[in-house]
Structures are given as structure tokens and as C-alpha cells.
Amino acid sequence: MAGRNSQLKVSLDQLRWTMSPDALPFESTAELEPLTEIIGQERGVQAFRFGIGMDKKGYNLFVTGEPGTGRMAMIRKLLAELNRHGEVPNDLCYVNNFKHSEEPLLLRLEAGKGNLFKKRMHEFTEGIKQEVPQLFESEEYIARKNELAEAHEKQVMGFYKAIEEKVKDTGLVMVRMQMGPLQRPDIVPLVDGEPKRLIQLEEMVENGRFPREEFERLREKRKELKEEIDHIVQEIKELHKAVGKKHEEVDRLMFMNLAEEILLPLRHEFQEEKVARFLDSVLENMVEHLDEIKTLGVPQKGPLPGMVMPGVSPEHILRPYAVNLLVDNSEQEGPPVIIESYPTYRNLFGSIERVMDRAGGWRTDFTKIKAGSFVKANGGYLVINLLDAIMEPGVWSTLKRSLKTEQIEIETYDPYYFITATGLKPERIGMNVKVVVLGDNRLWALLRHYDPDMHKIFKARVDFDTAMDRNDRVVEQLARFVRSEVEKREIRPFSSTAVAAVLEHLVRLSGRKEKLSAAFPRLADLLVESDYQAKMDNAETVEDRHVLQALDDAVYRANRVEERLQEMIDRGSLFVDVEGEVVGQINGLAVYSFGDYMFGKPSRITAVTSMGKDGIINIERESELSGPIHNKGMQILSGYLRSMFAQDKPLTLAASIAFEQAYGGIDGDSASSTELYALLSSLADVPLRQDIAVTGSVNQRGQIQPIGGVNEKIEGFFLCCKKSGLTGSQGVMIPKPNVKDLMLRHEVVEAIRQGQFNVWAVSSIDQGIELLTGRKAGKRTKAGYTKNSVFEMVDRKLRALAEGLREFGKSDDSSRTG
Template sequence: MGIKKIFPEDIKLQFTVDTPTYRVKPQPVFFGQERVENAFNIALKTEKEGYNLYVAGPEGIGKITYTKLKLHEAARKKKTPEDIFYHANFEEPQKPKFVSVPAGVGRKLAKDISRVIENLKETVVRQFESKEFEDERVRLIKKIEEEKSHILNQLKRDAESYGLATVVTPAGIQFIPIVQGKASPEFLRVPEIKAEFEKKVEMFDERFRDYMRQIRELDYQLFESLRELKEKVSRYVIDNAFYKIEEKYRYLKQVIQFLEYLKQHMSERIDIFIRWKMLEGDFLLQKAVEREIDIFRINVVVDNSRQEGAPVIYEQVPTFKTLFGYISYRAEMGILYADHMSIVAGSLFKARGGYIIFKIRDILKNPILWENLKRVIIHKKIYLSHYPVEEIFPFHVGIYPEPVPFNITVVLVGDSLMYQLLSMFDPDFNRLFKVKAEFDPVVELNETVIKKFPVLVKHIITQEKLKDVETDGLSELLRYAVELSGSRKKINTVFSHITDLLREADAICEEKFITGKTVKKVIKDRRFRLNLIEEKLRRMFAEGKLIVNIEGKKVAQVNGLSVIELGDFSFGKPSRITASSYIGEKGIINIEREVELSGPIHSKGVMILSGYVGHKYGKDTPLALSCSIAFEQSYGEVEGDSASAAELIAVLSSISEIPVRQEIAITGSIDQLGNIQPVGGIKEKVEGFYSVCKILGLNGKQRVIIPLRNFDNLVLDDEVIEAVEKGNFHIYTIDHIDDAIKLMTETDPLDFHRQVKEKLVEYYRQAIKGKK
């Protein structure tokens, strides 16, 4: 038989921590996360499309801390990414362009260009008011005027040969007749002279047009000469202003190309500086011109001058503005305007060449945000968002900045369920996030874990600014982490539970260091705050309102064990399971199922009972059995198969009429061959039955039977272990239903099965007899 009695030394946690936290240095520690480390290594070393990272695990396990630690390690080895600045696109003003320059250059270049602009505000006007400029301007005008005078003289002489005199008026050059050497408009009153005059004008018209073309050509030459003079002077002034900057950045081809582009268009718009100077003293008008001058400035949207290595950005509140950036519009006459200086970069711009971290739930709260993020990753371009201006304010003069290349490793942090849902329902997800790093919340407890535990706790208390912890306090904290794991050989790595314990211990600790006594009190107080429902149920057991027998023997009644989950707290509760068998053909009837209070797993467990009964007793004799089983005083849904062993004992006891010891409670599921299988909630179930026995009166005979394979899950409170040590309470493990039969009925399993068989044969005979 596989019956084993559990002794105190078997279930006591045999470990101690011998180094207090004030003797170690703080360091983040992550136990047993080799899979996570492997995932990060492959994601950070593979700079190919789609090798972004999804970090999965429960809250409080340290996903963000670990992620930032690994990313900063990798970022320090990478090159610092470039600065990015936007500048005006003079050909297409609505489409600003960007330039990337080495880290630190952007800010310096912006300051240098601003200094040049301030210098030009003063020097441009002085240059155009200089004697040299004015002399050259006068010379060009005088030269053209002389040529125009010469042409006009020729025109005059040529016209006189046709009997026409020229007169210059505000409306242009006009003709009057010459009669007998005299010119006068009065002659036009004579019809004969007027007719002759019109013929002469018509004859001279073609030559007159040639003269006018020559004069207009001279006017155009003057305009071009003055323009060229202005451009020459402008170029001269601007070249002088930019000379030192060009020398400073001559090693950067992209900067020199941009400066040449800027100089060209600045010289074409030199009048802006002249108007600014002429409006000096008129603040409002000068301010308006100042906005025009801003077209020559650059807008450094990404400044990596203080960045060492690649950037690592954790975007805690991702929105369209924080993620993609935005355009800062200004209102004029009811219309929103913007230019390249209105561009404000988001975290995607600033994370270029590095890493960015999001919590997946924060991103998915806005589906449009998620879709836009995927679009950026797919197309490898970062577009500046116009949302929500273009959606809610149609009257705007927008700009469409040139998109910036995307070269960022994106890290999403969430839970495993969200990863599965995205994998199933988002066709792009697995293509974009090829690497999953999943934290294990429960890992093996070994010497390395015990040795490094003080270092982990030191890291927590340093971050939280708490008191140091003595060795006995550390032992209790480690014990608590082991209890949370549900196994004596494992530890729960969701260390937010430890952090909460330390915060509360620090709050009530009156000593220099936190001790084991303080930690125990915190755990006890926490349980007290959470176990109101448990206490009410215990009181109902004491008052007899919830019925459970812990003495004597009864037929077809077994104490089963269940766990009640309340979200932040769970506890065990014994339940009476009864069976009633009689002649029939319905087999085993699950009353809970009949009233729709049985979950699918529980229903499956009951159906397995039918399989066991048929396998064990129905090979050579037809079964004529109906047997109903029920959880007494159960008014909610019953789920799980952990009571199937108890249900089988109740069914077999009902058939054989062999009584079952009531001081014993049992948990465990069975298969169709009678093997006992492990179940969950062992700690809560054992402690739950112990609590009820304590209320109703411990007599040293009460015991709990659990599956052999659940032995490692016996992580019990000190009170229960002490009761076991004193012989007031007992725990047994079994691996087959026959072991349970022997313990609970005090009958040899072979004899027990023989009696069951005899009863089933009798049922069949009675059934046949009844049919006759």
C-alpha cells in the first residue's frame, strides 16, 4: 500500500538565512529566469525586421525593472544616435524637411544660426545704406538714364522727319503736328491738318514701337542690374555672416549642404531683415516680422547632446502626443497655422537608435494608437501625427513634416493572456513581435536563491528607503515567499508581495532592524484584515449551522475539502459529501449537475467515477445501479475534480453500507483505474479542516488524507505543524483509492471490494426479479 504518515520533520521548512541585509550591497536579483534572459539576448542581438520583444508575466514580478536593466546594458554598448532638426522647405512650405546630424551638433547649430540671424538684423540695413551700395546704384541708374535719353533724342529727330513733335506726358510719349516749323496741338482743330497728322502717325507707328521696345529693354536692364546688385550685396553679407559657421562644420557634408540651401533662400528674402529694422520701435509690427524671420531658424526636435549610448525610454502614459509628437498650432483670424518651428517630437523620435518600452494595456486602451504604432513598425517611418486637430478642427493650415526613418526596438510589457489574445486575433502581432520573454512566477528553491535572497531584500529596502532586516526576519520573508509558491521546494518570484510586507513591517517596527517577530505580526495582521468571510463561516460551524461531523462513523458520508477564492484571499472549507444508492439503471447521478450547479471539470470527475465502478465491478456482472451524490449545504457552483476521491468513497460506502470514519477528511482526484492524482490548494484545505476541528474540538484522531504527489505542497502554518508534532492532528498521503478505503473504513480493501461486489450482484438480481 502507498499509505504514508507525515511527521513534523517531513514538513518543516529546513532553511535559514544567515546574513542580515545591512551586511550586503543592494542589487536587483531575478531567480530562475533563464528563458527570459535567452529571449532578451536574441532580441537585442538580432537587429532584423520583427525582432521586437513582448515581456510577459504577472504584475509585481519585476518585468519593467528587468527590462530597463537589460536594455540599459545593451544601450551603453551602442553608438549615440544623431540629433534631428526640421527646417523650412522653401519650395513646398507645407512639407518641412529634416536633417540628422551627430549627437550634440543640433543644439550648437541652432544657436549658431540664431546668432547669424541676430547679426543680419543689424548688418543688412547698414550694408544697403552704405555709400558704396548707393554709389553703385546711382551709377547703374545714371547709365540707363543716359542711354534712354539718347534713344529719346533719336526718337525726337526721327519723328520730326515725319512732321511730328514728341511730348513726354504722365501718360507716356505723345505726338503733335508740326506746321511751318511750329508744333502745337491747336493745329489738330483744322480737319485737313488733323487728317494729314493721323496718316503720319500711322506711318511712324512701327518705328515708334521699335523705340519703345528699346526703352522698355533699358528699364528691364535697370531692374535686373539693381536686382543683381541687391543679390550680390545680399550674398556678400550672408556669406560673411556664415563664414565662421561653415568653417566650423566643414567636416559635416549634410550641414554644409543645408547651410548652402539656407543661404540661397535667405538672400532671396533679404527684405525681411530690412523691414524688421525699419519697424524698430513698433513692437507689434516688428513682432509680426519676427515670425517671418523664424523661417530661417531650425527646430531641433531630438537633442542627444547629453545622451551616452542609445536611448532607453519607458513611456508610462502613451498618447498620440507623447508617442508621435504633435504640431503646436497658433490661431490667427480664426484659422490654425503652423510651420516647421511648430513641430514637437514624441518619444518615438527621441528613441531612435535605441529602445522604447510600453505596457500593452496602456497602448490597447486606444485602438487607433495601437494601429498607428504597428504602421510605424511595418513601414519603418515615423510620421508626425495630426490627431486630433484634423478630426475636430477642420479650419487649419496644416503641415506634413517629412517622415523620419524608424530604427527602434519596441518592448511591450504585459501578461501571458494578452499575448495569447493578440497572437490569435491580431494578424500583425506575431510578425512584429517575434520574441516572447515570459517570467516564471514560481522557480526552484536552491542554495543560490537562499544565498542571494538578502541581496534582493536589500535592493527593495534601498529603493523604498526602509529599515534593514535581521536574519530571522529574512527567514520569515523567505518562508512567506515559499508559502506563496505552494510548494516546499519552490519560491514565488512575484516580489511585490515581499515589498508590501516590508513596507508594513517598517511602519510598525519600533526597533532598529526588522525582525522575524515583526514579519510574523504583519502576516498575521494581513490575514486578519482579509479573513472576515472565513471567520463568519467558522462561526457557523461552531454554531452548528454548517454541519460537519468529525467523530464517529457514518455510512455514505465523507468529509471532502474545497477552496473558496475571494480574489485577494483564499481559504479551505470542509464539506459533507453524501451518496444514496439504489436499484436502477441511471448510474451515478450528479445532483449538482442536475440543478446546473456543477462546472464542467466537476462533471467530468463524476463521470470518471462511473468509469471506475464499471471497470472495477462490471466486467462479469451487469450493473443495475442508481446512485446520487451531492455536496450538502452547497448553494453555489461546484467546480474542479479534487473531491472525486471523496465522492467515490461515499458512493462505495453507500453501496456496501460500510461506515466511514468522520474524523478524516480527504482530497484528491482519481482516474478510472483508481489512482489518486494531485490537486490544488493543499495548504488551504489542510489548514481549513484543522481550523474546523479546532473549533469543534481536537481529539487527536482527526486527520487529512492528501495525494502522495502533493507532498511538496505541504507548506503549513506553524500552528498546524505544532499540532502534528503534539499528535493532535495527523496528515497522510496515499496514491490509490484502496489506501483511502483502508484508512477511512478500517476495512481491508479486498474485503471492502468483495462486499461492494456482492451488493451490486444483489442489486442486479433484484432488478431482474422485479422485471419478471
């Protein structure tokens, strides 16, 4: 059997892939050109180019892949590369809608003209503020007003003279009575050269101081003239209104001439149709509110003589004519690329702000409309982390709606909108934005399954891989990537030995010898940490020893739990034997993961068999500590036993299998072969070697299947053996397909080189049981399994259990009958 066991040993050259520094065509990365292209993501890059190039509706990009693979950096680089020659999108402005102030108007202007338009409109209002007071104090204005006033006065005097002619020599006289701002003519009696009101004259009649006949005559005469005088008074009123309108017309005419003169350069500069209509509405609105415009710069009289009030603020009067520059693309050289790191509703879709006025009420207007990243990216690209965005209230539904309709209406998202509604409904913005969202495969699958809109708006999936093929071209690119990071992070150059150490670590991270990890952020961290080690060593160049020291230090910072578990094994608190042989007992290997650190540790697995019909009892399952995949592995064991030993007899046994001293949940099937070895050992009553730890899953045909974490598992058992003393017979048995995944630490490889430790690779249960027991597994013949083989002993035991159970049943029936 010794010869057979040696054939199963993994050779030294298979334990670890090594990169010879001599194979690298440089001595230091200082000799290399920095990397500009993307490494090893041909599938993802091609899908990204496709999504960006498709200008049809719905081809937004959903980027999947594991975090830590540098997806964001790759997206930045690709967008910078693909976005060089695109057109700069328009500026967006909101202006007042004077007919419906709750519906502000949207203006689209060429890039750079939005800011200019805002500046020109400000200059226009400033011109109005400066010129209007001078206009209404000018000699021309005063002369025209005086001319109207004189003409009006002449007409009024003509009316008064007509009245005076009517009452001449009648004993009556015309008087002017002040009624508010107007003077109203009236007819009263003239007594002793003085005008008297009828009521006064009536009192004089009562007192005998004036003849009644004369009083009656005067009253009748006044009554005769009253209707004609009222008609004249009405004409005076109409004349006053007409003059007032002429005054207003003069004000409007002179203001319009002034405003048009100030506005003329702006009209020439901005000839867009919608802008022209807006400028017309500005002048119309100013004329309608000319009284307020005329107060610009004019102090208001206070309630007391000599008191002066400040008047209405010019900013308040002129605010309706301002321009809200929503998006300014004046500094853009191509389509905007916005990466929103905080994708809240407000940051993405903007808001309508409110301010509290002096009375304590909330107020808002079109100048309070603010754009979010989604609108600022219009005509370009918006990049967000979808998991962050989807957790924010209202974001996902608004994003979907905007991408489907290709429009957005800016509003303030507020669950208490019925209390804090703004009352504004801005004109919708037509959207032409390519959205790139980052998520993992699980989020992609969930949304595709539960959200029917997903396939309509994210038709381009970009899947970045976690690893890349290891070939000469990728190796050369990675070396240049190191050169780029050296320049970017201002660290020391890396020697060829250091780059070789980095490449070996990337192979280990990938989990496969033919691959290199694409975890570029972790690689960048390793480069910085290696530079730190070189700094502590006062070295001018980072060498391989600095890289290895950085890796060791990173492990030391993270392996506190691993050390505590090892201490418990060393002091005997956790039972793990690394020597001797025991029936029904074996060392399994488990992997523990703590975020950025993963390690392996052995765990004792035991099996106990007896007569019964319960079959294989999974103690972890009975105690609700077993996961579904582990339960499946246990069912496979039953299938294997039926296939191998129940073809000529019923499978009747009771067997319990347990992970000893396991107090947490257990899942996965990587220990299913280990459990089967323990079960076969218990049935055959053949001891298993305790200096061998086992990992590997098994199928119903007894084939050993590959598992994950093989390096960590080997290193975990090696550490246990090292603590108790390496004997040279100890080792780990792994599935043969996992040989291609081996990337063991230098310490383990060196121990194997010196014959202190071993790694065996098996492809079947037959090979594994022979290594663990030192006996032949056995082959099935017409007469049964090979004599004195493990399988023959198992078959004999199962037959004895079945016959014993049958005899026990007969005797039990006889005792009942008796």
C-alpha cells in the first residue's frame, strides 16, 4: 500500500505556481510605460462599449460583478475613452411663466449661453432699476405730463365757464367742492355776495331773515339747472378718466421705448423663438406692473410728516424677471459624466426649495428649483451604486418612470406633501441620459424576477469577472499596472522580484493556478503596504521580501480568531488528534470567513453505527444546525451505501454522524466524503489514521468532487500539526481536481519539500479509504467483495445487521405469541 500512497502524493511542482523574476523583461517598474488600457475584462469591456454605443431607448447599463474588482475605476476609464468626441448638451434654464406662475417655463440654450442669458437678463433689470427713476424725472416726461395737464385743465375750465354762463343773473352761483382727488361743481344760492347752501338758506327763512318766495324761486331754479349740470359733471369725469389713460399711455409708451432700447442687444444675441416670446412677456408684465416699477429707488412717505419708509425691495420687484440657470454646461468639453456617490432623491432628481417669509408662511417660486445629478447628466452619463439608490425612498420608482418616459418633472419628494406642498409644477424636461448602475448578480436576478420594468430600461448587462486568464500578455499588463500605481500613489518602484511576488499572490486570490485575481483595489492596497515595508527598511526599491512581509502583517492584523481557535486546540479544549488511529473518527476541515480574511481549521467528525431501521441520522440536522446543502450531502451518503451494499439485501442500520464540538450552523457538502470515511470505518470496525485530515465532497457513485478553500484547509491542518510537532506522516487528503487550485504558502511547501508534511489527491472513495486504513478498499466480484478488504468488512457487517434485525424481529414475535 505504501507504493499506492506515494502515487497519490501531490508533487512539489504542483503545490504552488511560482513566477520567476528572470521571466520578467525588466529589473524595476521604472523601466515600464504606465498602463492605460483595461486588463483582462474583454467580455465586460465589449458589453460596455455595446451599451454606450446603442442610442436606442432602454439601453441603459447594469454593471454586475463582485465588489472589490475595480468596477468603478474601469467605468471611469471607459467613459473617459468613449466620451471624447461627443457633443456638449444644452444649458437648461427656468424662467417665470407670467400667465401661469405655478408652471415655470423651461428654456434650452446652447452650452455656455445659459449663463450668458442669465447675466444679460440681470444687466437688463439693473438697467431698468437705474434708468426708470431718471426716465420719470426727465424734462421730456415732465413736459409731456404738463402738456396733458394743461390741456385737461383748459377743457375743465371750459366746462366750468359753461356752467357759470347758465347760472348768470339767476341768483345762483357755481362752487367747486373737493371730493377725494376730484373737484365737483355745484350750484348754490348767492346771498349778500356769499354762496349759501340750501340748508343754510332754509334756516334763514325759518328765522325770517330771508324771504320764502325768493327761497322757493332759487330752489326751483337750481332744480332746473341740476340735471344739466350733472350731465356736465359726468363729462368732466369722463374727461378725467381719459386724461388718466393718456397719462398711463404716456408712461407705458416712454417705458416701453426705454425698455426696448435696453433689451435690444439681448434680443439680437438670443434669437431663439421661445426666448423671444419670454422677452415679450417680460415687457408685457412690466407694463402691467408699471406702478411697482416706478417705485424703484423712490423712498415711500411714512405715516408721520418727514418720515421716510424704505419702500419695496428692488430685488423683490425684479425677481420675477430673473433667470434660474438649472444646468450650466459652459465648462463641459463633451457629454457630462456624473458619478453620484450619495444617490438620495434630492441629490438625484433635485428639489423645489422653500423659504419662510416675515409672516411665518412658506414661500417658493421658480428661482428655488434645483437640479439633481440626473438632470445635470442630461445628454451624457450618470453612474450610481444601485444598492445605495434603491434603499432611498422614491428613488427607484422615479428613476424607472423617468427612463421609460424620457422626461422628468422636478418636484420635492416628501411623505408629508399634503402639509408642505410647494404648489409649483415646472415644465417637464426631456431626458437623453445613459444611466450606468452598479450592483451584484443577486440584485440583478431579483430585479429581473420581481420588476417587469427591468428588461425595458436596463437592456445592456455588463458583467465584470473576478479573475482573468494568466498569460504573458496579462502578466505584462499587470506589471505596467504596478508602474501606473507607483506613479499615481507616489510610492517606490517595484523590482522584478517584488512584481513576481505580487503576481503569485494574485494567483492565490483567484483560487485557480491558471487565473489571476481582478481585485484591483486589493492589489493597490498591497502595493501601498509593501511600499510602507520598504520605507521601514530604508530601501529605495520595493523587493519581494517587502511584499511578503506586507502579506504576513495583513494576516497578523486579521487572524486573532484563528489564533484563539488554535490555542484551544493546543490546550485540549477542542479535540483534534494528529496522531494515532481511531475507529469511526476522522479529521474534517472547515473554512471560516471573516470578511477580508479566511482560514481553515480541522474539526473532529465521528460516526456510530448499530442495528436499526433509522438509517443515517444527521445530528446537526436534528439539532437544527445543518444547512440544506449539508443535508443533501448526508442523503448522498445513503445513496452511496445503497449502490454499493444494498443490491442483494436490505439496507437496515442506524448510524449517527456528528461534527464534534460544533456549536454554530454548518452548511456545505465539502465534508461529505469525510463523513463517509467515518461511517465506513465504524461499519468495518477498521481504524482511520488521525494524522490525515480530509476534505472533498462525494457523489452517489463514490467519486470525489472538488471543493473551495483548499489552500486554507491544508494550511489550517498544517498549523495544528506544526504546533504539536511535525512527524512526516501527517498531511491532508484533497480531491484530485483541486490540485490545479493549489497555491500554498511558502512555509507549507518547504515543509513538504523536507518530507515533514504531505498532500494527497484522490479521485474516489476507494483510494481515500485505502490511504486512511492501510487496507485495500476491495472490488466487487460474483462471490462478493475482495476478501479482508474494507468493503468486504462493511458488507459483512451490513448483512449481519440485516439478519440480526430479522432474527430479533422473529424472536420478538415469538415472545409476543407465547
